[in-house]
Amino acid sequence: MLSVRPKVAELAFHVFSRSLHPELYAIHKSRRVERDHYHAQIDITNCGHVVTWNADGITLCEVATSAQQPLPKRRCLLSKPLKGSRTERANCRQGFSYRTHFQLEPVEPDMFWMVQQQLGNGPTEGLLHNFDASGRMALGALSYVSVETRRSSMLIQAIHTFPDDFAIVKVETLFSIGSDKESV
Secondary structure: OOOOOOOHHHEEEEEEOOOOOHHHOOEEEEEEEEOOOOEEEEEEEOOOEEEEEEEOOEEEEEEEEEOOOOOOOOOEEEEEEOOOEEEEEEEOHHHEEEEEEEEEEEOOHHHHHHHHHHHHOOOOOOEEEEOOOOOOOOOOOEEEEEEEEOOOEEEEEEEEEEHHHOEEEEEEEEEEEOOOOOOO
16 A cells, blocks of 8 residues: 655644544554543554544544545534644533644754654654655655553644655644533
């Protein structure tokens, strides 16, 4: 299966209050997390990642993907182009909360290659996938997703590289239980 990235201009970020069918995207690496109060599925996909978090009947699904990717419209809480820098949050019923910060960062070629090399030779405790080269560049893109779990929260840090555009997408998301804020 060819696993090259879309152009960064085609990226979008979505959050759903439901899970998505895995047939909607090509999964390259996957990890399941089980804790006492929640469980989650983390997938690296051809365009970015999908994180599905479940706790006490609440489901939140974060998707970093191509804007061309057909996704359902129903129960979509957030749908934004993935460009610039943005912070979003949602407080759900039963005290669950979601907070994310995502950014698309164009970088100089030498900085890009340094980050690409560090990721490729870096930590192995997270999920790492090396994509095929697009033909224009000798090296393919990388996706790295780090997962930190606590009793009542899960922190996701994702980095996706786009060699054809010398761009890096960074996403940091906190799923947590026990927020006292008003629900959405």
